[in-house]
Amino acid sequence: MKTAIYPGTFDPITNGHLDIIKRAASLFDKVIVGVTTNPSKSTLFTIEQRVKMIQDVVEGLKQVEVESFDDLLVNYALQRNASAIIRGLRAISDFEFEFQMALFNRKLSNKLVTVFLMPHEKYTYLNSKIVKEVASFQGDVSCFVPPNVDQRLKEKFKK
Numbered sequence: 001m002k003t004a005i006y007p008g009t010f011d012p013i014t015n016g017h018l019d020i021i022k023r024a025a026s027l028f029d030k031v032i033v034g035v036t037t038n039p040s041k042s043t044l045f046t047i048e049q050r051v052k053m054i055q056d057v058v059e060g061l062k063q064v065e066v067e068s069f070d071d072l073l074v075n076y077a078l079q080r081n082a083s084a085i086i087r088g089l090r091a092i093s094d095f096e097f098e099f100q101m102a103l104f105n106r107k108l109s110n111k112l113v114t115v116f117l118m119p120h121e122k123y124t125y126l127n128s129k130i131v132k133e134v135a136s137f138q139g140d141v142s143c144f145v146p147p148n149v150d151q152r153l154k155e156k157f158k159k
Helices: 015-025 047-057 073-079 092-108 128-136 147-156
Strands: 003-008 030-035 064-068 084-088 113-117
Touching (some): 003 015, 003 073, 015 084, 030 047, 047 064, 047 147, 092 113
Parallel strands (some): 003 084
């Protein structure tokens, strides 16, 4: 069984993230969406809330699991018997950082490969930070996030 890890903070999950999950699920027997913290990012939602939102969104995708982790990504992937790490590339600006991380992860373990997936072009400009900013001003983000996430954002930023 080929297993891939799709790691991220997903604060919140967007339709672009979901597109990458679906693409990965078409390539691997199992895709684990690994929700983590990032010390350089402050999050709007708790890790438990993020896991729950993603679980609700991927409910119909049988080979997709969602869980949190707080370990080095390479260690977590090896513990879960993964052979690949999924990373989304929206634009050329993502490439340099993601390429550096892929090489670093390969140095830590040659048992893992990084697979870069591009989302549908309609999501190439989309990221969680922009979604949160627009939502904080009560802007309509319903076309950028799944319905359950849109509702949670409205609750968070209710005036």
